[in-house]
Amino acid sequence: MAVGPGTLPEFYPVAGVKLGIASAGIKKPGRKDIVVFELAPDARVAGIFTRNQFCAAPVVVSRRHLGQSAPRYLLINTGNANAGTGDRGMDDALKCCQALAEKAGIRAAEVLPFSTGVIGEPLPVDKIVNALPDALAGTREDRWAEAASGIMTTDTRPKGASVRIDLDGHPVTISGISKGAGMIRPNMATMLGFIATDARIAPDLLQSLASELGEKSFNRITIDGDTSTNDACMLMASGQYSGPEITESSPQLPKFREALRQVFMDLAHAIVRDGEGATKFVTIDVRGASSQQEALDVAYTVAHSPLVKTALFASDPNWGRILAAVGRAGVPDLDLRALEIYLGDVCLVRDGGRAEDYSEERGQAVMDGEEITIAIDLKRGAVHETVWTCDFSHDYVTINADYRS
Amino acid sequence: MAVGPGTLPEFYPVAGVKLGIASAGIKKPGRKDIVVFELAPDARVAGIFTRNQFCAAPVVVSRRHLGQSAPRYLLINTGNANAGTGDRGMDDALKCCQALAEKAGIRAAEVLPFSTGVIGEPLPVDKIVNALPDALAGTREDRWAEAASGIMTTDTRPKGASVRIDLDGHPVTISGISKGAGMIRPNMATMLGFIATDARIAPDLLQSLASELGEKSFNRITIDGDTSTNDACMLMASGQYSGPEITESSPQLPKFREALRQVFMDLAHAIVRDGEGATKFVTIDVRGASSQQEALDVAYTVAHSPLVKTALFASDPNWGRILAAVGRAGVPDLDLRALEIYLGDVCLVRDGGRAEDYSEERGQAVMDGEEITIAIDLKRGAVHETVWTCDFSHDYVTINADYRS
Numbered sequence: 001m002a003v004g005p006g007t008l009p010e011f012y013p014v015a016g017v018k019l020g021i022a023s024a025g026i027k028k029p030g031r032k033d034i035v036v037f038e039l040a041p042d043a044r045v046a047g048i049f050t051r052n053q054f055c056a057a058p059v060v061v062s063r064r065h066l067g068q069s070a071p072r073y074l075l076i077n078t079g080n081a082n083a084g085t086g087d088r089g090m091d092d093a094l095k096c097c098q099a100l101a102e103k104a105g106i107r108a109a110e111v112l113p114f115s116t117g118v119i120g121e122p123l124p125v126d127k128i129v130n131a132l133p134d135a136l137a138g139t140r141e142d143r144w145a146e147a148a149s150g151i152m153t154t155d156t157r158p159k160g161a162s163v164r165i166d167l168d169g170h171p172v173t174i175s176g177i178s179k180g181a182g183m184i185r186p187n188m189a190t191m192l193g194f195i196a197t198d199a200r201i202a203p204d205l206l207q208s209l210a211s212e213l214g215e216k217s218f219n220r221i222t223i224d225g226d227t228s229t230n231d232a233c234m235l236m237a238s239g240q241y242s243g244p245e246i247t248e249s250s251p252q253l254p255k256f257r258e259a260l261r262q263v264f265m266d267l268a269h270a271i272v273r274d275g276e277g278a279t280k281f282v283t284i285d286v287r288g289a290s291s292q293q294e295a296l297d298v299a300y301t302v303a304h305s306p307l308v309k310t311a312l313f314a315s316d317p318n319w320g321r322i323l324a325a326v327g328r329a330g331v332p333d334l335d336l337r338a339l340e341i342y343l344g345d346v347c348l349v350r351d352g353g354r355a356e357d358y359s360e361e362r363g364q365a366v367m368d369g370e371e372i373t374i375a376i377d378l379k380r381g382a383v384h385e386t387v388w389t390c391d392f393s394h395d396y397v398t399i400n401a402d403y404r405s
Numbered sequence: 406m407a408v409g410p411g412t413l414p415e416f417y418p419v420a421g422v423k424l425g426i427a428s429a430g431i432k433k434p435g436r437k438d439i440v441v442f443e444l445a446p447d448a449r450v451a452g453i454f455t456r457n458q459f460c461a462a463p464v465v466v467s468r469r470h471l472g473q474s475a476p477r478y479l480l481i482n483t484g485n486a487n488a489g490t491g492d493r494g495m496d497d498a499l500k501c502c503q504a505l506a507e508k509a510g511i512r513a514a515e516v517l518p519f520s521t522g523v524i525g526e527p528l529p530v531d532k533i534v535n536a537l538p539d540a541l542a543g544t545r546e547d548r549w550a551e552a553a554s555g556i557m558t559t560d561t562r563p564k565g566a567s568v569r570i571d572l573d574g575h576p577v578t579i580s581g582i583s584k585g586a587g588m589i590r591p592n593m594a595t596m597l598g599f600i601a602t603d604a605r606i607a608p609d610l611l612q613s614l615a616s617e618l619g620e621k622s623f624n625r626i627t628i629d630g631d632t633s634t635n636d637a638c639m640l641m642a643s644g645q646y647s648g649p650e651i652t653e654s655s656p657q658l659p660k661f662r663e664a665l666r667q668v669f670m671d672l673a674h675a676i677v678r679d680g681e682g683a684t685k686f687v688t689i690d691v692r693g694a695s696s697q698q699e700a701l702d703v704a705y706t707v708a709h710s711p712l713v714k715t716a717l718f719a720s721d722p723n724w725g726r727i728l729a730a731v732g733r734a735g736v737p738d739l740d741l742r743a744l745e746i747y748l749g750d751v752c753l754v755r756d757g758g759r760a761e762d763y764s765e766e767r768g769q770a771v772m773d774g775e776e777i778t779i780a781i782d783l784k785r786g787a788v789h790e791t792v793w794t795c796d797f798s799h800d801y802v803t804i805n806a807d808y809r810s
Contacts, residue, residue: 015616021448029702051733052729052732052733053732053733053736053739053741054728054729054731054732054741055732081725083725083729084724084725084728084754084756084757084758084759085758085759086756086759087757087758088758089758090423118725119725119726119728119729119757120637120724120725120728120759210662304709306711306797306805307805310801310802310805310806311805311806313802313806314805314806316806319489319525320486320488320489320523320524321524323459323489323524324457324459324488325522326459327457327458327459327460328456328457331458334458336458336459349489351491352489352491352492353489353490353491353492353493353494353525354489354490354491354525369498392802393802394799394802394803395527396711396802397715397718397797397798397799397801397802398799400711400712400716401716401718401719401721402713402716
């Protein structure tokens with residue numbers, strides 16, 4: 001199940017960014033499970049990674065390589081996360097980089113590896129290495145849609161976003177793909193995102209855009225509160241467009257940032273819409289908080305409450321469960337009589353109890369929709385935060401009781 | 406579903422503590438939904454209450470009354486939590502106390518009210534008041550088993566514990582009942598516990614025993630991470646046994662505390678065994694922590710992980726999910742190469758990866774059991790904490806997508 005139509009957009013190719021896809025047969029014979037990004041020599045790359053302390057070997061290697069060289073290749077495999085694999089996992093990740101580097105005539109440190117899939121099984125290095133010639137031979141700028149499918153694990157559909165804008169007469173393209181459906185939570189989950197633009201961006205700005213936009217999109221989505229060991233979101237800029245370098249002081253920056261923000265947001269929301277077993281796309285909007293931490297504590301407590309999530313699955317406007325979740329979020333000296341809780345535009349809670357004008361019919365009408373907003377106004381300050389989540393269904397249990405992730 | 410046999414023990418009556426049961430028809434006609442405890446005049450009562458900031462009206466009233474008078478009656482209803490009901494809820498709780506007080510010839514402040522059930526619906530005061538004569542007329546010391554059934558909500562079975570010990574020639578009885586199956590989490594959930602002894606206990610000691618033993622039992626169990634607005638655990642001491650008052654310096658205290666601890670523990674574990682949809686009883690044992698907070702953060706992160714809980718439901722020794730949960734628990738500078746994770750007596754993780762002597766068969770053998778221990782040694786210090794939880798099954802979703810709690 002998934003929420004909304006979820007069809008892939010038409011992808012604009014990004015000059016200087018080629019994609020190759022191959023089948024290594026890691027979990028299933030014939031399945032496309034290897035994706036390669038080939039970047040033009042002057043491309044710049046920034047990234048954000050999982051905050052899980054058990055980060056997987058490819059995360060450790062990618063982070064290190066990113067600090068050493070300008071990357072020329074990204075190598076992604078699905079079917080095996082190469083996580084919880086100790087020293088051997090590090091060796092295996094490096095072997096894959098080395099093999100690709102030899103074939104492409106570059107250095108191993110110019111390759112960033114990414115893995116997603118089962119935790120704790122040794123990476124089948126030979127299978128991956130054997131598939132590299134095929135992946136490298138077929139790199140083209142127009143294979144985004146195939147790549148979107150090639151990085152899927154328990155995803156039910158590929159995820160992508162693509163926009164083209166004009167910056168003072170210079171067309172700029174931004175295209176991206178993402179994957180992830182479970183173990184999704186703030187601070188990157190079994191989530192991979194790859195976003196590329198042909199704009200030329202100053203290196204520091206590129207990293208600050210990745211961090212800032214990743215924080216407000218990929219780091220604000222949660223399916224089940226679990227954070228994977230492997231998440232990564234990479235932002236690539238090939239620099240091949242016809243305009244000038246974009247820096248912190250460029251007048252073009254606001255328009256570019258907004259277009260990039262939209263791509264990050266679409267890719268992050270696509271993950272929630274395809275959340276394991278999801279039937280609802282839920283926005284949790286916390287206003288009037290006195291700090292960001294407080295706003296996020298309330299939002300995530302509601303977003304992670306299994307009782308709220310099962311009520312959403314049942315389309316049950318069970319406001320008591322939302323209220324109970326807010327009450328246990330750990331906000332000190334919460335004024336229960338001041339705060340307000342809304343379901344869509346229907347006020348649920350006011351003056352410390354059910355709103356006088358609330359009716360079950362009005363609550364039900366909102367709950368019957370596929371896209372639902374729960375808004376909580378704490379009336380303590382001016383901080384506002386939003387997180388996105390989905391409901392908790394029978395299919396979530398089925399998927400996770402069957403799948404060895 | 407539930408774990409283990411779960412038959413009620415034979416209850417020893419507690420001198421000075423009488424129980425009455427009646428049917429008010431709050432949710433279903435004919436259902437026994439009112440329980441009354443009648444205490445001897447010299448009885449002492451201590452209690453611990455929910456830490457949810459949206460605590461329900463009866464919790465506010467019970468806490469206040471407990472500070473004003475020695476309680477003579479406890480009045481418990483199921484079917485309606487009288488929570489999220491604002492000022493009217495307070496009035497309703499007081500009206501019930503007042504009605505009981507008039508009938509019993511005492512003051513309203515000598516009645517402690519408790520409610521559990523649906524949140525946000527007005528309490529049907531008239532139905533409760535109409536059932537009081539029946540409840541009060543039938544109080545006897547031998548109705549513990551009926552009371553255990555009378556306080557159930559989504560529980561599939563009644564829960565009780567009863568012991569009799571000898572303190573220097575003076576027999577002492579401790580009997581107790583509890584309820585709760587969902588919305589259970591540290592700091593009291595939709596959990597009610599009523600424990601009575603005929604020992605005479607110094608008032609300060611009684612409260613410190615309730616706090617200390619409640620902390621290590623009822624406040625260490627979690628079904629779904631949700632905390633109810635209504636939880637309460639009351640410890641009553643009638644003082645009618647033949648021995649001396651037990652104080653902090655009594656030589657009898659250690660033996661009495663141990664017997665009481667066992668009753669608290671049995672009642673708390675019974676709630677987990679009857680967790681909504683539970684098929685496994687899971688002990689999460691964290692050792693080698695450098696602080697209590699750190700130990701509890703790790704234990705609850707594992708206990709609340711939907712991915713760990715669905716793997717437990719599937720009897721899948723999916724150690725990668727346990728490792729990922731430990732890694733995101735927020736322990737600073739965790740030494741991934743030092744820590745060890747065990748499933749029963751089988752080592753899963755050592756030296757930063759899967760233990761060399763681990764085999765799927767050995768892990769599976771532990772997972773196939775109904776009672777499972779996950780032990781995590783952080784190798785950072787000497788602090789040890791234990792929490793108890795259950796797995797996450799299809800039935801959990803079914804129960805909570807159907808039940809308006």
